[in-house]
Amino acid sequence: MLIDLFTDLREFVLEQSKDCNELIYHTHALTAVFTTSDKLQDAFCMIPIYSNHLNLGFNKGTLLKDPGKLLTGTGKLIRHIDVEKKSDYRNAETKALIKEAIQFSLKDRGTFSDCAGQTISKIKTKER
Template sequence: MNNPRPIHPDFQALLDFKDQGLIGLFTDLRQYILELHPDSNELLYHTHALTAVFSISDKLSDAFCMLPIYSNHLNLGFNKGTLLKDPHKLLTGTGNLIRHIDVKETSDYRNPKVEALILEAIDFAIKDMDKATKSIARTISKIKT
């Protein structure tokens, strides 16, 4: 992608407090997701983790993946991970729907198996969406400043 989408200032202000290694992984993984689906909307939250959620609409319920950044680690989460095919057993977690991949280095996500999983999650979200959206390729901050 030649013209990457900038990180929202609300998010960047909080991201800057994280470890440089985590910031680098987050930035690269975020870019990777946006390359795979440039029309994604990015919903930004700061709750128990600083989180970027990627959705096919402006609604959290239409999200296909998320990047929560905790104090010392980062995950690639799948909002409806239990409903995805996972032939390589990449996903971990015990929730009713959400599953994730631990991210410690770029090889944890820049590989054909994870790419296929992300693309499947996007396809699933599109098919599962209630109604079409007019909101595309936007960054929407839900962070209270």
């Protein structure tokens, strides 16, 4: 069930920005980070998947208009939506949050990137 939610949420984010790149990281969670370039600093949202839950995080969540009060968290910038079912994110409010987050990323992006629509693994593997 968790993998199905992750897969559907990932598709939902990609539907909002066909040209975004997806960076895959593994730290304390496996995380798909969506960015308007090939750089982490230009990320607009992320999906960390933990052993028993996942969420949709926004890098500049405190700056987003959130009339539906979907966003939670206490950090200086990052906010997230707890995801337990598709209706937690498959709605007009979440779509608007993603679109606004993309605009912040594009406005603040440092340099132009010709990299678009790619999945890039940032997972470090051990040499054998």
